Amino acid sequence: MTQLWDLKSIQPNFEVVLPGETIPALFWNAVKQRGPQVWLRQKHLGLWRSHSWNQTGEAVREIAGGLLSLGFAKGECASILANTVIEWVLADLAVLSCGGVSNGIYPTDAAAQVRYLCEDSRSAFLFVEDDEQLDKALEVRERLPGLRKIVVFDMAGLHTLQDPDILSLDALRALGRAHLARQPDQLQQRIDGCASSDLAILVYTSGTTGKPKGAMHLHAGLVYTVRGFNTLIAQDEQDERMCFLPLCHIAERMGGEYFALYTGTKLNFVEHPETVPENVREIAPTVFTAVPRVWEKFYSGVMISLKEASAFSQAAYAWSIAVGNAIADQVLAAQTVSPWLKLKFKVAQWLALNNVRKLIGIHRARFLVTGAAPISPDLVRWYLALGVPMLEVWGMTETCGASTGVPVARMKPGSIGPAVPFNEVRLDPATGEILVRGKNVFAGYLNLPAKTAEAIDPEGWLHSGDVGVMDSDGYLRITDRMKDIIITAGGKNITPSELENDLKFSPYITDAVVIGDRRAYLTAIIMIDQENVEKYAQDQDVPFGNYASLTRAPEVQALIQADLDRVNKKFARVEQIKKFFLLDTQLTAEDEELTPTMKLKRKLVEKKYAAQIEAMYLS
């Protein structure tokens, strides 16, 4: 097990571990190089099943052959509408092997969005996971003349379906086998014909305002970036990752699928987005990338079970985490940890910390990576105190994932680290906006040259929209989204995300939106963590019926007020949140208020709850 004071085993790798200048070239070289080794693992009827590189190659070959037999032309687009399952990866690699363009659609998207994305990307083929996703496609198929075939991964409940334009993945593979028997060289020609300057994937930005925009990434950029990732945080064939975030999101597509493709790291797929906590414990990943919401959830889970634990366990935890914190402090201050403290930490690990790590499922983790949203520095410190390094990265769809990252050698919680070795980062002298330049930067938004010109200036700098500050070591800290900065009626500039992150550190608060632009004081809209607040209410004998009555209970209001007071203490008077209201409907990813990664959409929430917001400003 790595120790926080000795992280020499985590080293960047500057070598090219796999040849290839396009994603298909990388993949087929990987199949050759790693043949019988396991790459993908997924549960089938409750049992883990391994897929070797050879098996994966076989499946991809057949799917690609099927696409070719149905006339899938080079440069055509195919969209994938599915949860994170192995077939997603197979379809993606098959599309790319045919020289096509691959686009992901969130499984939580509604039919109208599916239509927009298929239309905008001019998808000729659509892969759907099951009958539920198929129904969305069928609802809008009439209005998608360019869509030729729909391929269904899982045919359960669809065996009676007779439709010439819908076929199962198995049927597509059968077509592929027959086709490749007749034309054995066609696929290889397509693979060889794929140039690194070709468009590879489209990643639609979740679009908190307006229609989603399709960010275009070329093979060159993808290959350059996965090689770059290994120079930031290296992983190899011995590592185990968990594949669970939506694959249409850049984080899992790059950091999960393509980075694992390049390095040979095993990808373990979760059963369902809701079984993530159980699956983490089963998989015990050695390398683990997740979004802050996941880390928050783990933390609050531990805090809640601690409250139920015996007095002895609580005392043991308190002592152990204090030792862990002492070590984290010394490591962060670049001091040498004394042997005595190391010995105390051994005891602390044995007493409590190892169990906490096991409870989460990070007992084998060499390090953790967090990104895609701001995280509270206190939360990062907590993981450090457990003895696991947690590294924050910052990036966006347009930078193809991580663009800055905290190196293991010098961690600074609250910072997103210096620029990664493979791109340049600077601050706009006038506005403080973070600018990025490098081969990882995207090739523009599909069909939107004006938007592209807004994003990338003539010198090639990408304008991220995030405002940051840089310290003397070149470490960046995000202060806020440019358009989110609040200027109160008193003229004070306030960065809501700082307050919001501190609020989210509470196990009872899932997300918060701070309001106060051109207002006399700040207020907040808060989404409670249902499970933890219900538990609290039950423990405190607070009567409640449904979710709405839970949010109205005076004791729950007081609980949130206490968290608010805790946060307010850290801020100056004008920066304090004076009032709040709790969202009284339980939101799901299907709701318009949330992004697919379960963040509240600020602008939409502000508009939708305008009446409640106004009420907070009436005295």
Place this chain on the structure above:
Amino acid sequence: MSNKQPAPGDQPLLRLQNVESAYGAIKAIRGISLQVRQAEIATVLGANGAGKTTILKTISGIIDPRKGTVEFKGQDITAQDPALIVQQGLSHVPEGREVFPLLSVHANLLMGAYTRKDRDGVARDMEGVYGYFPILRERAAQEAGLLSGGQQQMLAISRALMANPDLMLLDEPSLGLSPKLTKEIFEIVVRINRERGTTILLVEQNANMALNASDYGYVLENGRIVMEDSCAHLREKDDIKEFYLGLKEDGVRGERRWKKKKTWR
């Protein structure tokens, strides 16, 4: 959502506050708060294993809750002896009838009145239940085990009535009965409520029947109440329609197998 909160001073007949009951380490109900107002029929809907029966057993004292209080007529009856609870006017019609199979129908009915001292009252109530269920009078001398399922259910309800209760807990009266019989039983349950003024707390899987017969409903999932409202309102909710009444749009293909996500709004 629950606009039908009782006016201040209007004491509900039964009130549960944060009741939590467990079987060993398994929590069956996790913080239930509900109330039943005088002379109404309230219903708790839920799937298998949601904790419906556990609620009733906790009310009638068969299970002692880990937490929370049960108040009946303003008195705390939490974890009291079941016999004492019956004497205060609360009787329980258990799931699966549980009649005494080797005793005669008449003797079964007398068992229901076991805790009572007023012979005249017992005789009057005996006439009353024979009025609701004439078949029981015909079979009075027969062993209860020889009755059909529907008749046994009638007997179980009658036995509970023999305690002259103010509140009757009814655990899945439709269990194993034909639709026709279920309808008959429900009609009589409503009659009992209207004529005798007996307050009823009904637990059912047959949501359609229960929502039609009752005034106020609670929906229970995994040991928690996820929705409560008047039954008229509940019937109009999308989630109730899809998951409890089996009414759903067929979707584009004319058949839909997958289920929407429950939101309980």
